[in-house]
Structures are given as structure tokens and as C-alpha cells.
Amino acid sequence: MAGSSFPAWSRSVEQCATEFGVDVNRGLSEKIIEKKREQYGWNELKKVDGKPIWKLVLEQFDDLLVKILLVAAFVSFFLTYIDGEQSGENGLTAYVEPLVIFLILIINAAVGVWQESNAERALEALKEMQPEHAKVLRDGELIPDLLARELVPGDIVELRVGDKVPADMRVASLQTTTFRVEQSSLTGESQAVIKTPHAVQLEDVELQGKDCMVFSGTTVVNGCCVCIVVSTGMNTEIGKIQAQIHEASLEEDDTPLKKKLDEFGERLTLVIGVICVLVWIINYKYFLSWEWKGLLPTNIKFSFEKCTYYFEIAVALAVAAIPEGLPAVITTCLALGTSKMAQKNAIVRKLPSVETLGCTTVICSDKTGTLTTNQMSVMQLVGIGPVPGSIRDFYVEGTTYSPYDGGILGWSGILDRNLQTIAEIAAVCNDAGIAYKGTQFRATGLPTEAALKILVEKMGVPNVLAQAKIDQQRDSGEHLSDHSMVKLGCCEWWNLNQNRVATLEFDRSRKSMGVIVRNAIGKNRILVKGAVENLLERSSFLQLKDGTVVPIDDFSRDSLLAKLNMMSSKSLRCLAFAFKEELDEFDTYNGENHPAHQILLDPVNYANLESDLIFAGIVALQDPPRQEVKKAIEDCREAGIHVMVITGDNKNTAEAICREIGLFYEGEDLTGKSFTGRDFLALSPEKRIKVLSGKSGQVFSRAEPKHKQEIVRILKDAGEVVAMTGDGVNDAPALKLADIGIAMGIAGTEVSIDSSASNLFL
Structure with missing residues (x-):
């Protein structure tokens, strides 16, 4: 097809x-x-047609301990009935014990049916x-x-x-x-x-x-x-x-707790059965006797009534020995565990998962949105110093799209001319926005551009009165309205001072985006952001700290490239900012009716327009690791739990993040520890098992859903108790297959959450 x-x-x-x-x-x-x-x-x-209710109900009784309790309840009911017939007392109170057993089993079955009926919601969430x-x-x-x-x-x-x-x-x-x-x-x-x-x-x-x-x-x-x-x-x-x-879902195995209970039930059945038979045999002389004549027994006497009586005693002993309250005790203990986990924002969707979580030997974790925030954030701002070749570093706090999340370290609060230029380009050469929903700030448009707008909000504006008004609006909460775009005061201020008259859209050849803007006095400029190497190559000048423009020399280029290499080695994505003031035929450009507009219709001309630029600075962005991850990995190591990362992201980014979160040490040789999903599946089955049996960290990049699922399957076949964490659609099959699936919930997809329906939701 x-x-x-x-x-x-x-x-x-x-x-x-x-x-x-x-x-x-x-x-x-x-x-x-x-x-x-x-x-x-x-x-x-x-x-996908779900199981009929009657089948779900029967499956709840397909458990050895439950079957033992059912037999015990029926026998208890029968003995109580016989005793009542003989004594003439056959009231309802005499049946309390069998009724309690039946009630416990019915409640357990009802809970099980409810949980199973929710388990296939992942398929509906995909729709x-x-x-x-x-x-x-x-x-x-x-x-x-x-x-x-x-x-x-x-x-x-x-x-x-x-x-x-x-x-x-x-x-x-x-x-x-x-x-x-x-x-x-x-x-x-x-x-x-x-x-x-x-x-x-x-x-x-x-x-x-x-x-x-x-x-x-x-x-x-x-x-x-x-x-x-x-x-x-x-x-x-x-x-x-x-x-x-x-x-x-068809491959779901029993949880470790269920396996242990089945094993306990088998042993309990054997022990109780042997004891009951022994008790019955020991009392044989009361219902069976004989005399010997030579080697043959004679004069055999057998009392069926007494035989039945002592059999009833043996069965009564068996019923008494069976722990009818065990399911209720287990359910109560697990419920207490779920209550404590709920206090730590972990919602358990099936009670046995509490015990499974404690038995985990391997954690397979997604990266994007699980180990990281899945929100691009500016981590570092690089400005130009007072003289050519000098560089200023500013480190930016905060890992979300909230303007309130952190500030800028080493920031005096004063915007010099060079930093003003960076803020202006980041605000104006930008098509993204920030939306507010519930308690979450979310990007609309490109995440990278949204992160730049948050940087501008943290930098502020050079106008003291305007900044005071923006701060007042923020304090009053005027800029926030549920399910609406967030009013970004600083970005709006920069855009009000510049009228955007044309956009030079990004393309892969020049790796930059530009906008032609006109200020209040009618002066046109081009503001550009893009790949650092490309903008440096097309820059002829450098803007210093005080705004002075000087020719860019080789020493300045080398200094900026060295800074770029240093930041790139830390998996930071770097963007450069530049501008141009002498635009020749575009000095008076004001829209489609201008004679120069025909030049803008062909993107091939954009690189020429963005030449002889004035280089202003660099920002470094990242999808940053969650702050709590590094400590969690250390705790897992101490607990003897093997941690591996499985992500669809590229290999270099995955390795850099794994070093940052402490899965690997700085400078550690990753040979045999870092694979793409395709390379891993190309190994022989023996080598795959050998790779996964290593107790040090491992990372699998460019992994598709089938790769994640296969890794989990191999680990389970090797006897490991596997926990899988993730938040995306691509994590759903592995979440479903793992012994315990952990969906990262607030920003996670409904598919991943519902695929972990038998497990855990964070």
C-alpha cells in the first residue's frame, strides 16, 4: 500500500x-x-475494543490467594450451615465470617475493574x-x-x-x-x-x-x-x-507484589493442606478401627458420621489458618503509601505500583520535558566590553517562561548602550509571545524567541519612568489574565519606539533573521539575530560598551569564537545580535509601495542586505535540566538503582545534559555508554544485553518509540524491575510496557499520562 x-x-x-x-x-x-x-x-x-465487564470481573478472581479465600469462604459458609442445622441456630450473625470474606473480595474486584477500565484511556487520548x-x-x-x-x-x-x-x-x-x-x-x-x-x-x-x-x-x-x-x-x-x-498492554506482567503473593499463596496452600490431612489422619482411630489376624486386618469398623466430623474439624482448621484479612491489610498499607506520595505531588493510579516502585532496579528516563524543563531559557548573556577584544559575561537565572523567575547575576541594573542594543534586537526581531494558563507561562511561537523576550523583561528598559510604570503593572497583576497573552511591558516599550516595516525571514543558507525598523525621527535600521559564525562573518564593525562603533579586528573575532566554542561544548545554543544603520536604497523604505520593495521579494537578496553589520553580542540558550535531577541521580546510585537516559534528541546535546545532571563525570569516556537508537539495535542480541547489564550510566539518543520499547523489553527479560519516566507521545509505548510507568504530568501529554494508568503520575 x-x-x-x-x-x-x-x-x-x-x-x-x-x-x-x-x-x-x-x-x-x-x-x-x-x-x-x-x-x-x-x-x-x-x-480498540476493551474487555467486557464480565471478563474484567472474572479476571479479578484469577489470583491464587483470592481463590483460596473463595474456597475458605464457601467451606466456612457450608460448615456454619451444617452446625446451624444440627444446633437449630441458623441466624444471620452465624454467617458473619464468610460474609466478611465475600465483602472483601467483592470490594477488591470492584476496584480492580474500575482501574482496568481506565487503563485504555491512552488510546482515546491519542485521538x-x-x-x-x-x-x-x-x-x-x-x-x-x-x-x-x-x-x-x-x-x-x-x-x-x-x-x-x-x-x-x-x-x-x-x-x-x-x-x-x-x-x-x-x-x-x-x-x-x-x-x-x-x-x-x-x-x-x-x-x-x-x-x-x-x-x-x-x-x-x-x-x-x-x-x-x-x-x-x-x-x-x-x-x-x-x-x-x-x-x-497485552504484554503486561504481574507486579513484583502479585508475584510474591502468588508464591506465598502456593506455599500457604501446600502447608495448610498437609497440616489438615495430618490432623484428619491423626484422629483416624475415632472413626476407623480393626483387628489383626496374622498379616490381614479383620473386624474393620468405620463410622462415616465421625469421619465427616473430623474432616470438618480439619477443614475448620484450614479456614482458621487462611489470612482472610491479608488483602485488606495489603490494600490499607498501599493506600497509606499513596497518601504519603500524594503529599509529594506523585499520584499513584494503581495501588501495587507503590510496592513496585520500591523494587525498581533500573530507571529509564526520557530527557526532554522529564530531566529538562522543555522550556528554552537564556542561560548566559555576552556583551562587548569597553575596548575591542574585551567581553562581558552575565549569567541569567530562571528556567521557565515566567518574567518573575530569577534575575541576571552581576547585573547593576544600568543598561549601557551595548546592552540596550541587545535588548532592542531581542524584543523587536522576534515573533513569539507568552501566554498564561492557570499557573503556567507558555510560549506561543518559537520557544527560542519566547526565551529572548523573557530575557528582555529581566533586563528592563533605559527609561526610568517607563520602567516604574512597567513594575507597577506587574505588581498589580494587570498583565496576567487566564487563557490570554501576557503583556510584556519591556518588550512592548522597545517595539513602540521602533516601527517594524519589513521582515527578512530566516532561511537555512544565511542562518539569520532580520527586520527593517523605523524610529520616531524616520531613520531606518536593520536588526539581525542568527548563528554566531554567520553573523561574525558578515560583520565589519563592533559596538563597544558605550555604543562606540569600531572596525572589528581578528583578535575580537577570535575572542568571540573562543567564547562560542566554550558555550557550545556545554550544549548551549548560541545566537548573535547585530545591526546595520546605513541601508542605501532602504534608508527610506516604508512598505510595499517603495521602489526597493521588489528586492525583498527574493530571499536571495537578504544576505546582501545583512552584510557589513555591526556586531553587538551573544546569548546562550538551553533547555535546562530540572534543579532536582542531579540529587535524584545521586540518591539512585546510593540505592543501587541503574539509571539510563533514552531520548529522541541529538547525541551531543544528550551527552552534554547527562554530564550536567551527574549521570557522567566531566571528561568521562562514553565509549560503550552512549549510542543512538539505530546503532544500539544494530548490535547483536548478546551485545545489547551486555551493554544494558552495565551498572554505570548510559544514554541512548535519537531514540524512536520502538527503540525505547525494545530497551525496556530487554531489561525486563533480564529480570530487572524497570521504571520508565516520560512526558511525550513517543514515551507512551515504553511507559505502558515498563513494570512501572511514570508520567511527568503538568506539561506532559494526556497520552503519556494515560499510558501510565497502571502506574504513577508526577
């Missing part, structure tokens, strides 16, 4: 259009759509990630709100900023210079990914390497494009994850 096996990422747009029988400029016809609908079905995830409508071209007409479930392979779909991708699609053409998609929940990548219409050279490439593909359930954060639908429904990547979740 083309919709499931055709490698669209390695084929040209023309080849894809031919494969799916579509004209990109007209879309599919109704006749072809009907045929494709018969072939591929609806674009929706299949509903909620799919959009309801799509903008589709059919028969030459653009349908703005076609139901997404009606899409078929070959449909032509237009995507814009904020859209949720309705199916797996091949990018056909860009309508803007750049197009970015946020797919961290699916792939684990910490940054929004740039997509292009260019084919990938390799057919066998990991999900993260398919730069010309957009995947169902991900979100567009920048740009606009036209795509060809190549996979729908269960053939999409998110559909494959649903299949993996369902497969993992």
Missing part, C-alpha cells in the same frame, strides 16, 4: 504526486477520493491529538474546513502557524521562507524543527531525519506550506504508536 510503505521522504515532490495520482495545483477529484476511501478508510485511529478540520484543495477549490477524518493519501493540504497537522504529509512547497514544526512530544527533539520540500537522500532514516515530512498530531509554529498527504489513520506515525501501546 502506497500510503503505508512508500518512502515519500526520499522521493521528489513530482514522484510523490505521481505515486498518489494527484495534481498539486488542483488536488484530488471526488471520483478518485471515493476509490482511495475504499482502499485506505477514514483518517482516524481505530478504536484527541488529531485536529478536527483541515484546509484542503480538491477539484481546484480550496475547502477551508474539511473534516480531518475525510482526508485520504494524495490530498493537498495547506498548513499555517498554529495548525495541528492532520495526517503524515510530504512538504510540497513553502509559501514562506521558513517553516517550522514543534514535534518534541512525538520525537523528543527539544527545538522546533525546520522543514523543507527537499527530499532526504536515504530511505532508511530515523524519524528525526525526515526533514521534508510533517507528522500527525504535531504543531506548526512558524511559516506556511502546502503538503501532500501520504499516510492516514493507523498508517501514520501516531497510529503506529497506538499499535505499540496496544501491543504493550
